[in-house]
Amino acid sequence: MIRCKKIAVILAVFSAMGMVVQGQGNGDNIAFSQGARTPLPALAPAAYEGHFWRVDAENNGGLPRNFRTCQSPFHKVEHKYASEVDSSYIPSRKGLDDLRISGSGQFSARQFDALVHELRKKTKGPIYDVDLRQESHGFFDGTAVSWYGRHDWGNIGKSPTAVLADEQQRLQAALGKDVIVYDQGKGDLPLHPRVIAVRRVQTEQELADSKGIHYVRLANTDHLWPTPGEIDAFLAFVRTLPDDAWLHFHCEAGAGRTTAYMVMYDMIKNPGLPYKDIVYRQYEIGGNYTPHDVAHPKRSDWKGPYYHEKHEMVSLFYQYVQDQVRQGGSQSWSQWLKNKRMRVNNS
Structure with missing residues (x-):
């Protein structure tokens, strides 16, 4: 059974500090960046509501997809990044092997x-376990x-508390049912339907607790x-960590959100290194x-503006x-960014 008392737990340490990990406000046309945050498509949050249970990882053995640690060897530059990444440049490993972080996609x-x-x-x-997922997720046996919706x-648009409430409600509703x-599939299409007779549900926090692992939800x-606000909360969390802490970051695929946070953590811990080496x-x-x-x-590439925003913001x-x-x-971070935006606007 899911323990209801955990429904309000998202980052307990931040609650004690009077901090909350903020979501996206109302979810549409959010303004904030060096100039202005890349606006979301002009659709109400209801347009993105979930409509099917997606399998993120079958309950098989082995490590989750896209698993790596700070001690992993470097791989060759992929063709898709050939025009952006200098394959002849070997980044420094200074401070990397001792960074005490890892990353992956969602695990069973x-x-x-x-x-x-x-x-x-x-x-x-x-x-x-640093869980970076806003989407409602958990485990069926x-x-x-x-719970998957468009994109x-x-x-989107929900507070962290509302996210946890939605997650709890949906998992509990599935318990004891054939789901x-x-x-x-490509885009947002559901493929290969099958039925799971759900006899046990768990939140990720419950899974982590059962293994003696600390759980943090961003x-x-x-x-x-x-x-x-999300980065402010992350920085506050980092300041609470003991020296021997190991952080495992994950999102759904272990790519975008996971790498962004691993990059930021590397920048915090190794400020003497050039930007190029870290990214x-x-x-x-x-x-x-x-x-x-x-x-x-292209007009059909809805992710393009968000890639551009990441390109600017990581720098x-x-x-x-x-x-x-x-x-x-x-x-x-939020105050620094606000001040920088003001300087740019006044120049």
């Missing part, structure tokens, strides 16, 4: 066991599932750069190339970290 219950087993080979300290934005689940919208090495151990940009996106975050190191300050 058995894959989580394999994940914990693998990480326990690398650390005796506390392990934190160990199989990882999520994976089923919870149709699907794979996600409910970030898929495909988008995190909001200023290259987080890509080359198995993530995405976070500064990837689409110069002239700005590096500047933010450098400023804090030089000035010895503790200014929040």
Whole structure:
């Protein structure tokens, strides 16, 4: 059974500090960036509501997809990034092997066991499962599932508390029933329907708790750069960590959101390294190339503007970290970004 008392738990440490991980407001036409945040399509949040249970990971053994650690070897540059990433450049590994982080896509219950087993080979300290998913998700008898809506934005516009409430309600409603689940086809199409006789449901927090792993939820919208409030909350969380903490970041695929947070953490912990080395090495151990940009996106490429925003924002975050190191300050990311926007607008 899901313990209802956990419904309000999203980042308990932030509650004690009076902080909440903020979502996307009302979800449409959000303004914030160096200039203005890339607006969402002009559709009401209801247009993105979930309509089927997607299978994110079958309850098989082995490690989750796109698993890597800070100690993973560099791989070759993929063709899709050949025009952006200099394949002849070998990024520094200074501070990387001791960074104590890993990343992956969503795991099933058995894959989580394999994940914990693998990480326990690398650390005796506390392990934190940093769940970056805004979408409602959990486990049907160990199989990882999520409630899928257009663009994976089923919870867009909801507060973190509302996200958890939706997640709890949907998992509880499935308990004891025969539930149709699907794979996600190209775009938003559900494929390969099959039935799971759901005899047990778990939230990810319950799974983590059962294995003695700390759980942190940062409910970030898929495909988008995190909001200023979400990054402020992440930075506050990082300041609470013991020196021997190991952070495992994951989203659905283990690519966009996961790499963005691994890049930011690397920048925080290794401020003396060039920007290029950090974004290259987080890509080359198995993530995405976070500064990837689409110069002239096609009209059908709805992700293009969001890639461009990430391209700009990851560079700005590096500047933010450098400023804090030089000035010895503790200014929040949101305030720094606001001040920078004001300077740009007044120049």
